[in-house]
Amino acid sequence: MHLARRQVHSGRVISLDVDTVRFPNGTTGELEIVRHPGAAAVVPILSNPTGPDPAVLLIHQYRYATNGSLFEIPAGRLDAGEQPIDCARRELLEETGVTAGRLEPLTTIWTTPGFTDERIHLFWAADLTSGAPAREEDEFIEVVSKPLSQVITLIKEGGISDAKTVVGILYVAGFILGH
Amino acid sequence: MHLARRQVHSGRVISLDVDTVRFPNGTTGELEIVRHPGAAAVVPILSNPTGPDPAVLLIHQYRYATNGSLFEIPAGRLDAGEQPIDCARRELLEETGVTAGRLEPLTTIWTTPGFTDERIHLFWAADLTSGAPAREEDEFIEVVSKPLSQVITLIKEGGISDAKTVVGILYVAGFILGH
Numbered sequence: 210m211h212l213a214r215r216q217v218h219s220g221r222v223i224s225l226d227v228d229t230v231r232f233p234n235g236t237t238g239e240l241e242i243v244r245h246p247g248a249a250a251v252v253p254i255l256s257n258p259t260g261p262d263p264a265v266l267l268i269h270q271y272r273y274a275t276n277g278s279l280f281e282i283p284a285g286r287l288d289a290g291e292q293p294i295d296c297a298r299r300e301l302l303e304e305t306g307v308t309a310g311r312l313e314p315l316t317t318i319w320t321t322p323g324f325t326d327e328r329i330h331l332f333w334a335a336d337l338t339s340g341a342p343a344r345e346e347d348e349f350i351e352v353v354s355k356p357l358s359q360v361i362t363l364i365k366e367g368g369i370s371d372a373k374t375v376v377g378i379l380y381v382a383g384f385i386l387g388h
Numbered sequence: 389m390h391l392a393r394r395q396v397h398s399g400r401v402i403s404l405d406v407d408t409v410r411f412p413n414g415t416t417g418e419l420e421i422v423r424h425p426g427a428a429a430v431v432p433i434l435s436n437p438t439g440p441d442p443a444v445l446l447i448h449q450y451r452y453a454t455n456g457s458l459f460e461i462p463a464g465r466l467d468a469g470e471q472p473i474d475c476a477r478r479e480l481l482e483e484t485g486v487t488a489g490r491l492e493p494l495t496t497i498w499t500t501p502g503f504t505d506e507r508i509h510l511f512w513a514a515d516l517t518s519g520a521p522a523r524e525e526d527e528f529i530e531v532v533s534k535p536l537s538q539v540i541t542l543i544k545e546g547g548i549s550d551a552k553t554v555v556g557i558l559y560v561a562g563f564i565l566g567h
Contacts, residue, residue: 218396218404220420223503225397225404230452233528240452241399243422243503272501273409273419279501286502316543318551320500321508322451322458323465324402324422327500329551349412364495365563372497372508372551379558384544 212237222286223325245327249296250284252315252333252377253307254386255354262356263386265378266305266337267369269351280353280363281371282378284329293317293330301334303343305352310336315380320372329373333381357382391416401465402504424506428475429463431494431512431556432486433565434533441535442565444557445484445516446548448530459532459542460550461557463508472496472509480513482522484531489515494559499551508552512560536561 213229224244231237253266267280285300287293294312301307315331344350355363360378363369369378392408403423410416432445446459464479466472473491480486494510521531534542539557542548548557 218406218420220406221418223420223422225422227397227399228452233450239400241397241401242453243402243404245503248502271412272498273407274421274503274505275498275501279498281501316546316549316554318549318554319451319454319458320551321504321506322454322460322550323427324424324453325500325504326453329500361562364559367495370495370497371501372499372555375495375497375555376551376558379555379562380543383540383558383562 241324243325243327245286245325246289247287247293247328247330248284249287249293249300249330249332250282250373250377251297251301251309251312252282252331252381253301253305253309253337254333254335254357254381255337259386262358264354264356265360265381266307267353267355267360267374268304269353271349279371280369280374282374284373294332297330297332297334302340304350306340306342307334308338308340309334310338315377315385318373318376331373331377331380333377333385357386420503422504422506424465424504425468426466426472426507426509427463428466428472428479428509428511429461429552429556430476430480430488430491431461431510431560432480432484432488432516433512433514433560434516438565441537443533443535444539444560445486446532446534446539446553447483448532450528458550459548459553461553463552473511476509476511476513481519483529485519485521486513487517487519488513489517494556494564497552497555510552510556510559512556512564536565
């Protein structure tokens with residue numbers, strides 16, 4: 210149970226609170242919690258999604274926090290009042306230039322519930338039409354297309370290590386495409 | 389490229405920096421980054437791991453950030469200088485009371501690289517021997533055993549939504565046990 214809140218930081222992407230809480234056993238303590246508006250991410254499936262090995266679109270993106278570039282599925286933060294599916298559609302267009310004729314929910318994950326309330330709403334997209342991306346100023350992104358089998362091998366061998374991307378791809382492979 | 393760092397918070401679990409950085413295109417900006425020591429997590433496999441549907445141990449844990457309880461695999465933060473595999477062994481014992489005769493690496497994930505450097509090192513464990521758990525004061529945990537097939541159904545239907553747990557289970561099912 211929440212007893213008191215001290216806001217330590219309120220920023221562009223996240224805020225940080227130190228909350229005083231009462232635990233289930235009656236003791237009290239302080240917990241750090243990073244508040245995040247939530248995000249949406251989308252697995253864009255190219256070619257015939259019922260074919261033997263469809264391709265998926267990934268982005269190769271510089272991440273300051275990891276001191277390097279990661280392969281990820283397109284994703285971004287929810288704008289105020291924005292529905293997750295609208296965010297997924299918008300981020301797919303902004304980051305890859307692609308419009309999806311079909312956009313379906315996969316699942317929603319807590320990224321790291323020990324210290325943040327961030328949730329990512331995952332979708333898959335098909336019937337893709339290419340256009341021009343419209344990236345934000347601080348996004349440095351290359352779009353790549355890879356066969357799903359190759360993406361799964363990259364996950365297995367550690368070449369893809371972003372959690373939402375691993376979840377999205379394995380979910381699509383196991384539960385949507387039945388690979 | 390890192391130009392300047394302002395530490396906003398230094399706490400028990402995380403610290404928060406606001407870094408001034410130069411982006412790949414030469415512009416500069418500020419980025420919020422939550423510094424985390426990293427963590428280890430482990431998928432404990434009961435029964436015969438080569439059997440048709442082995443059981444796995446999960447913990448049902450209250451999480452303040454999610455305002456409820458989540459099913460998760462045992463996990464915890466690296467102590468200073470601690471190797472991930474030693475952390476996995478320690479957390480498995482502390483949270484479930486189980487000692488693993490076999491402990492093998494799965495992969496390492498970035499939990500949410502947009503704002504934190506947290507990585508979780510994932511393992512699987514077998515040849516389990518039960519004992520008494522030794523939990524930390526602020527951990528409120530129930531240990532449950534479920535058949536892997538049921539855990540996968542829970543993931544598919546959204547009843548398991550912690551990212552490291554989804555990654556660990558789907559990785560074990562797809563790449564270790566071949567389900």
